[in-house]
Every structure is written in structure tokens, then in C-alpha cells.
Amino acid sequence: MTTNAAATENFKAARDHLVGLQHDYDTAKASFEWPRFEEFNFALDWFDHLATQPESKDRNALVIVDQDGPETRRTFAEMSQRSNQVANWLRSLGVKRQDRVMVMLNNQVELWESMLACIKLGAVIAPTTVMLGAADLDDRTQRAEVSWVIANAGDAAKFGDVPRELTVIQVGDEDAAQQSHPTHFWPDSFEAPTDFTPDAITRADETLLLYFTSGTSSKAKLVEHTHTSYPVGHLTTMYWIGLEPGDVHLNVAAPGWAKHAWSNFFAPWIAGATVFLYNYERFDAKALMHQMSKEGVTSFCAPPTVWRMLIQADLSQMSNPPRKLVAAGEPLNPEVISQVENAWGTQIRDGFGQTESSLQVGNTPGQPVKAGSMGRPLPGMDVVLIDPATDEIGDVGEMCLKLDPRPVGLTVGYYGDPERNTDAFRDGYYHTGDIAERDADGYLTYVGRSDDVFKASDYRLSPFELESAVIEHPAVAEVAVVPSPDPIRLAVPKAYVVLAAGWEPMPRPRRPSSSTAARHWHPTSAFVVSSSMTCPRPCLARFVASTCASARTRSMCPTAVPAMPAPSSPTRTLPPCAADACPRAPRCRARPHEVIRRPGAAHSQEESMPQARKNSDPIAEAGRQWAAHGWAEAATGMTAVVSVVRVHQLLMARIETALKPFGITFSRFELLALLTFSRSRALPMNKVSARLQVHPASVTNTVDRLVADGLVERRPNPDDGRGTLVSVTDQGITLVHEAAKALNEVFTDLGLDTPQQEQLLDLCSAYRRSAGDLT
Template identity: 40%
Template structure:
């Protein structure tokens, strides 16, 4: 890429920032192969603490060999390939190899069950799979129900029966893989992501080869990366967020991708130790992670190398923002996007962050807040976040795979409808309210769950909270909170009254939860997002009027 852009203000960026992606762009050829082979690309730390420093030459050679090995075994442009590789180095090699071929990777989370694998293989028409040895038994158990799955490649361990060994097939392949006139790029399909599925069966989101180019903004501007920076985005490779922060944009910005391949339960103290030991300079994680981090003694860890922090995925609680800033002197810059998009809205380093706001629209994304009739709402009123698609939008998904009706249900009348609600303040900052289905209508008021959740987690007793509406004869709905408590607290009547009073003091009185239910854990998708729909459905049975 060109020299990192520099802006004095948001208005300066809006006026002067444009991304112009080549028509035939292919990340593997146009970015990876343009790098010096000896330039640092990745620092990888495995679950035992072993560190590997890898240069671009490693990924250039490995992806070429793997592309040739797969092509020689029948993988061709357009084939759909499931990839389940945790945060292993081989994930990046596999993705790049498939980009060279024009086959379409489907990154998938390691928590998929045998049933999940069978459903998704058949739903997506997947013909090949690359996965690590700990997953192969689940795939084999699904195999009788997956007649179209012809090629299986195992990473790590001695290959199971019927599986090819990843390293062995690479070793036998040629290291030459030149670009040809037939090499896919530009509008051709690049990758398919499963959506998080908070409201039903996950959709299959198709992005084309221009998609990575849009992530330059994510990395160079929002993450504020300089050449040589060590950037950590804490995301599993089974989700779209991993390519937001562990891949395309970071390498385009000449930063070093830091990967911590931890297994098992997330431990905040362990993450802080890793960040300190390896001198991570920029960091991105969902608000849930920051909520656990601020409960640690941050002064125990040398985080002096850390200079810039970002978050996305859900709303950042105001109390967490202030606690992090107080402890480290660093604000957290929030961003917003979806599996269907790249970064749409953000608070950039040259903007004053407002705790709880997702920021302002990214240049190239013509965003409006529309009411149910498709008209823009006045400043201060809630509306659906919609993207103007009268002309192509770099970074916006092409379609929901094989489901034109679902695509047409969100792309119509010149707009892509995100299904998310927000309002804009007098400075043009957007404030996220939640999914359309999550809004609570009580006594004529419309209440977004995130504001109430944010107030609850500001209390020392609360680790996590999910706020929903339950039926009420008088008010239509009343606010209910499902709460996970910190160690040492008991969910009794006294605590319930204390939490209700606490929320009333932080928000408008009508927003406090009239019902509080205490649970050991919240129902979540395998990407970690709260399943409010599942809570609502259970509440309908408990509290039906």
C-alpha cells in the first residue's frame, strides 16, 4: 500500500480519503507476493508458550505449495472448502492457497458439533475440508451424512484413515504458482462466513476478492497501525472478525500480526502476561474481554508498549471504558460492522471518543438512519442503520449464498438494511441500540437493551447481563435482566433491590429491570454473542400474560 494516511480531523478524512481497489485484485498475488520475503509477518505463540517468528517468505512459499497440492487433488475455482484450524499458522497458509486457486474457503469455529458439521457441509455444498487432528473424529462421524465431501486434509498428528497429511502433500508440491489470465480476482467469490446466528440458522455470507482491500481502513486508520507494529486481535479464526484484525489489513499496513493460539477457557491474567511479554503495541478485543481485563490488577503487567486499543462486536460499557482509561491512560476506540460488511462506523484516533458511542460513518459508506417507511429520522431519534447501495460499496457482501430471497429481504430500494438500530447525537456520533428485535417497548417508551446492560455491569456484583422484554398487561412489556454474578455475591432480594436502585440512578427511571434473574452463564452463540432470542422465548413461557 501507499504511505499510511494522516488526518487532522474526521472532516479531513471524509474529504480526502478514498480507497481504489484494482478490478482484478487478488490478495495473495497483489499483497502477499509483493512483500519482501524476509519482512516480518507474524509472531505466533502456541498454547504452551512456544513462540515462532515468521516472515512473508514463509507464507509465500507455503501457500504456493499448498495451492499446487490441492489443485493436483482436484480442488478448482469455485469449490467450497471448510477450514477448521483454531489459530494455527496453517490457517493463514490454507486461506492464501485457496485465494490463489479461487476456491472459496469457509472458515469455521472449532466448537462445531458433528451435527453442525453435517448440516453446514450439505447446506453449503462443501467438497473439501482442512482441519486439525483434534477435529477429525467429529468430521468422520458426520461423513456418512455428507456424500459430497470428497477431500479431507489433516493438520497435526498422524493422519487418520482417509485423511491426507497437510505437511506431506505440501512437501511434494512445487513452490511455483504464477498468476495467469485465468487467476480469479475482483468480483469472483473469495470467502464465505457463517453469520453468528443469534436469531436463527446462520446465513452464509459471500464476499468477493475486493473485500480484503476495504480492511486497509480497519488496520491503517482505525487500528492506527504503523509499519512494524505488533497487533493482536483476540478472535478465533472461525469468524469474520479474525480477518478484520489478524490478516488482510494488518499486512497491507506492514504490521506484524500477533497470534496467541490458546486453547480452553479464556483467562484474563494469562492474556495480560502474553501481551506484556511479547510487547504488543495495538490491541482489539470485544467488550466482553475488556470487562474481564479491568477486573484484574493491570498494574502487575508491563503494558508500556501498548499504545492503541479498539473494540467491536457488541456495545462497550461506559464503566469499562473509564476503568481501562484510568488504569492505562488509553481510551478504547469503538467500531461497528457486521459479518456482511467491513468497518462501517468507527471512532478514529483523531476523533474524541465518546464512551458508549460507535463513532461516525467510515468514508465510502453512505449511511443513513431510516424509519420503517424508509425515510431518514431526525437527529436524536432512533432509526435502522442502512447503507446506500445505488453504487457498489467496497467491503459489502455480495449475497447470502444460494438464498436470493434472503438477500432481497435486506437489499432493496437502494439500501442494505442492517437490522440494527441507532440514533445520532448533535455531533454526528452514532449510538448503537441493538437489533431491531431486541428493542423493548414499555409504556410507550422504546428501550435499547445495551444501555441497561451497561448500567448493570458497572456494578461490582455483575460480570455479564442480558436485558430483554417480557409481556406485561399494563405496560405491554417490562424490562428483565438475566445476570451472571461475580464470585462472592448472592442473588437474593437485597441484591436485586440494590441493582434496581443502581440502574435507576444511572439511566432514566423507566429503564430499570423490574425482574432480575440470576444464572451461572448466559446462552451464547459459538461466536460468543448473547442469544437474547433464546432468553425471550423462555420468558414467554414463564411470564405469558
């Protein structure tokens, strides 16, 4: 029942104002004012209102379709009545206002029933992913002060090892999955009354949600939201997506992640739209598009991983594709946007928000979309860019929200963490920690986290932007960009590139053509890739790069590529691995500077590289030439460096040959092995990157391919609202064990006896220790 008619009317007026101005951004931005309440309860004052209106009460509020056939459909009226039952039942069990309830469910109807019921009761919801184990649950129940848990039987069992005093509400099996805590069973809720009367008003500033999200410390941050910061704040999210009454909205997200509440709960139900879910074991683009057509999906939101997999399928099979397309979770590469637009005639619109807020910046319906831009600040969001070094407001800097007036869609802070709150809310702004650039039209382009960007000459460069430019080339399978020290320019960007299958390199660098590359690549840093160094280990790359840096001038390195004129060629230049920039002699057979050549393309005589004399060691000859040119003091070091590089090439060739029958590269094997050997056989993406010493962008691309092959699964990371947890599948584990047998034949036959292997290991360890790679 609706308990606050004035709140309902004020909220509806704000909703209708934005819906009516969906295609008029300027007017919406100038005229919108947040509705502000002393009292507000989303479930009672808004959802129940929709459940009583003639135009919406019989409309589907929720549709869930499972891959194996079962379907669940609930109208607004049915969901209102059912949530009343659940609220009455929970209250009879002892759930009180502001009690902390951990909701740990999959995409199933009980999740939505639970959330609506808890909102009606005034209980605090702690959404939690089913991926968590007992240790994480122990920590989170303590920090969030949880006293109630709602979970399926399989997940309820995990709480048997959680010492905190809890009451478990078990969905599904009616045999208690654990014996440590009192258990109640969900079917009993159907006996409760269907009319609900709240025991008190709901203050707008009461806590409603507690979300765990990533932090710089080992423990996740605990983000606190009120009965207005998400329920009212997601008016901006609704406006960004373009949702309106009657839409059918599909959002690909897992429960426990804030984006699930954004687009599977608040934004569509604010609009009076239908929430549609399609549950599947393994991603199938064709099946997903079939369901979208069958259910008449009009609005679709998905993370970039899903979009990248979708474009591998025939997008034209959809005769009535969604009219509203958005992406969230991480910036989307322009190439994906282009392919979807060509097939469906609609652009994917990017946006930016955080667990801490509703959508702050977005490309809104009907407005020009600039490639690579995440759009403009949403109505009600006053975004400024502050230089982290000078604290000055400008066109490049940390994205900050003005706190006067404070946007409704912003967290009240981090629960129990005054120090972090002081840092995030200071000088009249909320600091996001994300860097962006604003153009003359007010569009913002995501640059990166504040600790990712680096400066070259007088330019701020973003690894993501550079990687986005390079990855467009069809020859590039994986790429990671890092800064390389430069005595004049402070740093220059270097790219580590893995070639796609079926491509091979050819000599002679070419000029960049893409406008993206032209904007961000400093010309003198445009080196080209060597096929023989497709996947260098980071410690080796640091070894070679540091040796190159010790050279007196860049011209000493015969592999350096001269500065290039303004771009005009239609061929993309690909930067090199750091190992390719080593001071290698002209006679080296490894062909240090190369560009990508399509299979079968012939080399011209001009392109051919000098070959070493017969029966001579080209590396030893390079050392002699180095000494002869006046650099005798460095000749031995140079020869050692190049020898290490060459040995790496030889070993990698054997390793790749051993792995070829299994259809994977060594980098993919390493990732699979890391997951297989971990205790839970799953790790967060950031830990995968750290343990493999590989840039996150390369890990992302590698995981995409392993997901497509069914070797790993990718899910939202419960400790990081914008991160990902990767787990190895049974198929992946089997492959690791089979491939390891082939690799062991290489490892046991290095051509060195055991004492020599131990000596080699000692030398490598000594260098790694001196370089700071070991402690």
C-alpha cells in the same frame, strides 16, 4: 509473484492515503475513494508485494506463541514462499479455481498458509470453527458445496459421517482419521516448488469467502464475499484500528468467525503489520499481558468478555501497554473503558461491523471518544438511519448503507437465498437490522437489534443501554431489562437484578445519579430492588406482572414508588423485579421497596418497616384489608399471588443455602446443569437464554462469572458470527453432580406429600398454560 502491478499501486495508494490521515477523520472521510478493480488477488498483488519490499520482506508477518512454550515466527518473505508451495501442492492434488475448500484449523501456521494458498489458486474458502460436529458439518458442506477439507486429525475424523463426496487434507498425524473419504497429508506439501504461477487472472468479483452467520431461521445465513469485498474492504478496519507498517497486532478471536479474518489476516496485512497470536487453554490475564509486553504489542483488539476479565487483574503491570486499543463483538460498557484508560492512559475505541461487511462505524485514532458511542461512519461508508415504521431518514433508526455508490467492503449477498437478498438490499440501501441513534456531532450510539427496542412515552429505549447503566453499580451482579406494559406510557422499563456477594438491601428508594440513567430511565418507572427476589423465574415474574396490570390504577399498589425529581443524589437507583411491584399490603414482611445498602450500614428508625402482628398471617391480613377497601372481588387473587411469591422466597432461601458450600447461585447452577445435560455439553448463548427463559444480558453476566471460575468455556458460535457458544468444563460437570445431591435434599422434603405436590404441579401448569407459557 505479483501479477498485476497497476492493481498493486492503486491498492497501495489507497492504503497510504488512509494511513497518512489516521488522525484526521474529517479529511479522510471527505477525500477517500474506494479503489475499484476489474482484477485483483490479495495474496499475489499485495501480500507478495510486501514479501519483496526491502522495508517489509524480513519483518515478521506472523508470530504464534503457545501457552506451553512453542513459538512460530514467519516473515513476509517466508510466508509468501511457503504459501506458493502449498498452492502448487493443492493444485497438483486437483484443487481448481472456485472449488470450495472448508478450512477447519486452530490458530496454527497452517491456517494462514492455507488461506494464502487458496487465494492464490482462486479457490473459495469456507472458514469453519473446530467446535462443529458431524451433523453441522453435513449441513454446511452441502450448502456451501464443499469438495475439499483442510483439518487436523481430530477434526478430520468428524467427516467420516459426512456423506457428501469430499477429499480430506489432514494436518498432523499421518494415519487417516477417517476412512470414508480420500485423505492427503500436509507434510507432502513441503516437496512442492516454491515458485508459483497462477493459471489465470483473478476477477475482482469472483467468490473468495463463504461465511456462516446467524439468521432468524433455524439455519445460519451463508454470506458471500469476493476478492475485493473483504481484502479491499478491510481498509476501513485498518483505519479504525489505526494500524500502520511495523505495528504488532494482537486480536483475540477464534478461527471460523469473521472477526478472525478481519483482524488476524486482512486488516494487519493490508497495513504491513505483524499478526501476533497467543494460544492458551484457560484465560490468564497476567500471562497475556506478559506476552504482550515481551512481543512489543502495539495494537490490541479483544471482545468485551476479555476486557471485563482483564480489568480484574493488575493492569499496571504492563510498563509498555499497547497504544491502540479497540473492542468488537458487542458494545462495551463505559466502566470498562474508564478502568483501562486510568491504567494504560489509552481509551478503548468501539466500532461496528458485521460478517456481511468490513467496519462501518468506529471511533478512529485521535478523535474525541464519547462514552457509549461506537463512533462515526468510516471513510467509504455512507450510513443513514431509517425509521423501520415510516421508512424516513432521521437521527434514530435502522443502520443502512447507501448502495450508490456501493461500498466495496460489503457482501455481494447471501449465497443461494434470493428472498433474504431482496429483503436486505432494497430501496437503494443495505439494511443491517441494527438500530442506532445519531447525535448532533454525527456520533452513532448502538441501540439494539430492531426487535429489541421498545417505546416508553415518546422515547425509544434500549435494554442494553439501561442494563449498562444499572450494571455500573458495584452491588449489581446480574441485570436484565424488559418492557412492562403501561396504559399511559405504552411501556415502562423493568429491571431484574441479582445482588453481588456481600451486599444487602435497605428500605427507601433514592434518586438516580448517572447521566446514563438520567437520559434513559423514565422517572415514574424507577422502582428499587428487593433482596428477597434476587432471581425470580420468568414465568413467576410474568404471573405477578400480569396480575398487577389488572389493577385499576397504579396507585392501588402500595409498593409503587412515586415519581422522582431530577437526579442529584450520588447513589444509583436500582429498579425492581416485576414481582416486587405486586399489590402487597403494607404489613408484608418482605419489605417491597428497598435500595442497596453496604454491609454493616445501620438502619435508621425512619427506615424500619412495619412488622406483622404476632401469631398472624400477614398475607391473610392483607387479603382482609384488600376486601375492606372495596376490592373484594380481587382479594382472593391478590392473596394467592402474594402467597406464591412468598413460597418462592422460602424455597429460594433453602436452595441458596444448599448451594452456598459450592460457591454458586441457583441461576448459575441452572446454566451449568443445562449444559451438562445437553448432548454436546455445549449450547449457543441464544439457546441458553431461551431454554432458561432468561434475558441474554443476564446470561452474559452469568457466563462471565462461570468462565472466571473455570466452570464453562466461551467460544465464538459457528452459526452466529457475533454470537457465542458456551460449553461446560469437567470441573463444571463435577460441581453439577455434587450440588445436585444437596438440592435433591430440598426437592424431596418440600413439606408436602406426593398427592399435594402433584396437585401443586397441576395448578402451576394450568396457570402457565393459560398465560401462554405452555402449549
